[in-house]
Amino acid sequence: MGLGECLKSQVLCQVLISYVFLASGLLINLLQLCTLPVWWLNKSLARRINCRLGYCISSQSVAILDWWSGTECTLYTDPKMYPLYGNENGIVVLNHQFEIDFMCGWSFCDRFGVLGSAKVLVKKELAYVPVIGWMWYFLEIVFCKRKWEEDRITVSQSLQKLRDYPENFWFLLFCEGTRFTAKKHQISMEVAEKKGLPKLKHHLLPRTKGFWVTIQNLRGTVAAVYDSTLNFRNNESPSLSGILSGKKYHADLYVRRIPLESIPEGEAECAAWLHKLYQEKDGFQEQYIQTGRYPGPIVSAPRRLGPLINWLCWSALLLFPLGAFLVSLLSSGSTLTILASLAFCYGGQCPPFKHNARGILCLLFYLTFRQRAEF
Numbered sequence: 001m002g003l004g005e006c007l008k009s010q011v012l013c014q015v016l017i018s019y020v021f022l023a024s025g026l027l028i029n030l031l032q033l034c035t036l037p038v039w040w041l042n043k044s045l046a047r048r049i050n051c052r053l054g055y056c057i058s059s060q061s062v063a064i065l066d067w068w069s070g071t072e073c074t075l076y077t078d079p080k081m082y083p084l085y086g087n088e089n090g091i092v093v094l095n096h097q098f099e100i101d102f103m104c105g106w107s108f109c110d111r112f113g114v115l116g117s118a119k120v121l122v123k124k125e126l127a128y129v130p131v132i133g134w135m136w137y138f139l140e141i142v143f144c145k146r147k148w149e150e151d152r153i154t155v156s157q158s159l160q161k162l163r164d165y166p167e168n169f170w171f172l173l174f175c176e177g178t179r180f181t182a183k184k185h186q187i188s189m190e191v192a193e194k195k196g197l198p199k200l201k202h203h204l205l206p207r208t209k210g211f212w213v214t215i216q217n218l219r220g221t222v223a224a225v226y227d228s229t230l231n232f233r234n235n236e237s238p239s240l241s242g243i244l245s246g247k248k249y250h251a252d253l254y255v256r257r258i259p260l261e262s263i264p265e266g267e268a269e270c271a272a273w274l275h276k277l278y279q280e281k282d283g284f285q286e287q288y289i290q291t292g293r294y295p296g297p298i299v300s301a302p303r304r305l306g307p308l309i310n311w312l313c314w315s316a317l318l319l320f321p322l323g324a325f326l327v328s329l330l331s332s333g334s335t336l337t338i339l340a341s342l343a344f345c346y347g348g349q350c351p352p353f354k355h356n357a358r359g360i361l362c363l364l365f366y367l368t369f370r371q372r373a374e375f
């Protein structure tokens with residue numbers, strides 16, 4: 001293991017990365033809250049400001065993926081379509097199988113300059129998650145309860161609001177509605193059988209209502225559907241913790257641009273079209289598994305420096321006061337403080353402490369503070 005890899009695997013680094021993400025995220029959430037008055041004065045300006053603020057949060061996860069873990073993302077697509085990506089609005093239909101699929105999605109958004117304005121149809125529960133969920137509220141992300149009786153109104157209303165969005169955006173739809181597991185796949189294929197639909201090997205049966213309502217409401221606003229299929233080389237199942245500890249993966253994304261005009265308008269026809277799309281996607285997955293390649297040619301979409309610069313700036317801004325605080329604690333000379341620092345640096349490496357390092361750390365800091373208060 002090289003020095004860089006050893007450093008990246010340290011728990012201390014992961015704690016510091018999470019601290020920068022949380023602290024900067026909450027600060028940005030606060031700034032987003034401050035843009036509320038601007039919404040009444042100039043809605044378009046408020047939206048543009050929020051795109052930039054949102055970028056400051058989501059690009060940190062891109063920096064971790066692209067620059068910290070060094071994960072490579074290869075794009076397979078028609079080179080003739082490439083100039084359109086990022087220069088028009090698109091609906092992205094993506095398979096939902098991997099823990100870090102959204103990070104790869106964000107990375108591609110950044111490569112095409114639409115990260116700040118990226119949209120998604122997401123479950124309502126995520127709206128309450130600090131940093132990401134609160135950021136999404138200001139970015140006009142579309143939330144669903146996965147109860148069609150309620151969603152048909154609320155999702156339509158949220159989509160209608162995007163019709164005058166001032167920046168190009170990609171709207172991500174995980175039509176499978178949940179992440180793939182063997183159990184969910186079995187249930188889903190029972191539904192397919194009951195409906196007389198062909199079975200899928202690598203996907204869940206797509207939920208068609210969200211797709212139909214999206215197409216219906218964004219017709220005239222969005223130019224195309226980007227049918228996207230994501231896989232990782234060597235049959236790997238990448239994880240967020242792997243990325244944080246600096247593990248490098250290799251993602252392959254196959255994108256087909258399908259003009260919106262070619263998608264039928266009626267609900268039943270639109271649903272049938274989506275089922276056919278998923279059968280094709282299943283074929284691409286199978287081909288990838290058999291040959292390690294997709295049908296299209298590879299085009300270059302290099303990672304960009306923006307996320308790295310943003311991340312380094314936030315790290316410098318937020319790690320400096322934390323460092324000053326730790327130095328002042330250490331200079332107190334108390335044994336408990338020094339023990340706390342050692343636990344902070346090395347606790348995570350020692351197997352019995354591996355999962356408890358942060359708890360031990362908190363306890364030691366608490367004892368230190370109590371000791372200082374007592375004297």
Ligand SMILES: CC/C=C\C/C=C\C/C=C\C/C=C\C/C=C\C/C=C\CCC(=O)SCCNC(=O)CCNC(=O)[C@H](O)C(C)(C)COP(=O)(O)OP(=O)(O)OC[C@H]1O[C@@H](n2cnc3c(N)ncnc32)[C@H](O)[C@@H]1OP(=O)(O)O
Binds near residue numbers: 123151
């Ligand atoms: C060039 C580069 C290109 C690409 C780059 C890639 C991406 C970048 C883009 C943007 C990035 C932006 C952000 C990413 C960041 C983070 C996102 C992270 C995670 C989000 C994860 C989620 O939240 S996924 C969950 C939420 N989303 C969805 O659910 C969407 C899909 N669902 C729907 O559309 C649903 O229809 C609905 C939610 C609108 C409504 O759901 P409801 O359940 O009420 O209705 P349904 O119609 O779905 O269900 C009833 C019918 O379904 C049948 N049924 C029952 N059981 C099943 C089953 N197991 N499988 C399938 N079908 C089933 C049932 O029989 C009913 O059928 P009817 O025939 O009677 O309708």
Ligand SMILES: CCCCCCCCCCCCCCCC(=O)OC[C@@H](O)COP(=O)(O)O
Binds near residue numbers: 018021096174177179
């Ligand atoms: C810089 C530090 C890097 C850390 C980056 C962390 C960013 C966290 C962003 C969280 C984004 C939310 C993604 C949630 C994905 C998700 O929730 O997927 C599950 C759903 O599909 C289906 O859920 P369900 O059907 O209920 O099992």
